[in-house]
Amino acid sequence: VDTEIVFSIYSENLRQQDWTTLAEKVAERINQGVDGVVIAHGTDTMGYTAAALSFALQNLPVPVILVGAQRSSDRPSSDAATNLIGAVKAAGEAPFAEVGLAMHETASDTAIAIHHGTKVRKCHTSRRDTFKSVNGFPIARVENLKVTMIADTYQKRDPKRKLVLKPNFCSKVALVKFYPGMDPAVIDFYVDQGFKGILLEGSGLGHVSKFCFDAIKRATAKGVVVALASQCIWGRVDMNVYDTGRDLLNFGVVPLEDMFPETGLVKLMWALGQTDDPKEAIALLQANVAGEYTPRTLPQDKIVEGGPQ
Structure with missing residues (x-):
């Protein structure tokens, strides 16, 4: 495990050029042959960054997982450690190679949901399960240190696959x-x-x-x-x-x-x-670049609840 501080700022202060820098840093690490990438990120705009990286990092060979926490590590109810463990487990061992976002699946500490980067939104100001998959379901969950796939179709992990980097964004x-x-x-x-x-x-x-x-x-x-x-x-x-x-x-x-x-x-x-x-x-x-479009509208009652629990 190797770590690097790319930015040390509140997530609301991220700009389009920062998404570009982050995508380039991730690409650099992937080209060095890592098994996966975990990005610690503030929750306020983590959904935006997950979408940005989904478009910028195409043809991924390994998972790229964003993770955050709703409650700081000095609080008894903190979700920081469990979220991070789930994210690392997914990045290192999951069979998919996509951009995902790892956070509590429910209000309890039982499981971490891995959401598709283009289908996830922060839906509550303070709940630990604030992130929900919208018009879709999570790609996987991590429970008892085991990764279980939820999605039937996904891009499979393949270290030989060549990453395609398209990191530019227009701020206008x-x-x-x-x-x-x-x-x-x-x-x-x-x-x-x-x-x-x-x-x-x-x-x-x-x-x-x-x-x-x-x-x-x-x-x-x-x-x-x-x-x-x-x-x-x-x-x-x-x-x-x-x-x-x-x-x-x-x-x-x-x-x-x-x-x-x-x-x-x-x-x-x-x-x-x-x-x-x-x-x-x-x-x-x-064009459907990173799973941002789904071919049909899924049952509303299941989606609103955030998918399978």
Whole structure:
């Protein structure tokens, strides 16, 4: 086991260039032949970093596991040690080779869930099982120092596989949450500031007010990539159901299926970090790069509970 401090900052202070640095550091270690990588990370933005590394580190030969703690190690109820043990066990012995996030599966200390990096979100401010898989299930769990696979399909560990590193992210991307009465000048502001992408967090199946239409049309006409994810979190957008959604599609808005907004934002940043061409960026955005899209909507009751317990 070898350790390295890459950053010593609160996770809310991480920026896109820091994701790039972290991806490059992980790639360096993998190219040295490690059995796996564990990244200790603050929980506030750990989901964003998990998504970023999922897009930046492709064709992984070994697992890359992010881990954090909701309660500090000086507290009797701390989850730090159990989470870290589970993460190390998964990184060193699990049969998959993907980016995962390791945290308590339930409020008790019995098991650590390993979530897919593009399908996990922090859902509670303080609970130890705050991270839940969204529109999917965990890839594995660690219980009694044993790794048990939950996913039926996954990229298998293969030390001979050659890592593909694509670590660049565009910082000129904005997340705009729609709400009743939203001033479309917010969209105009980002366009005028030279932003290359806007992720709209729309309502329901993928809607925003008709009063935003002119601003959205102006944005896409100027080559800004405008994508939409639902603020509902669970489920998927379907912009063909109502005429509002169909209008947005006609304006060039890209629906993000069952990606929730945080992953959608990170992927838009990553896509625009690979190319300046809006059409090429949209093609990347629509491709299933790291399991961020699932082919069908899974049963809601199971997903909301965070998967199998």
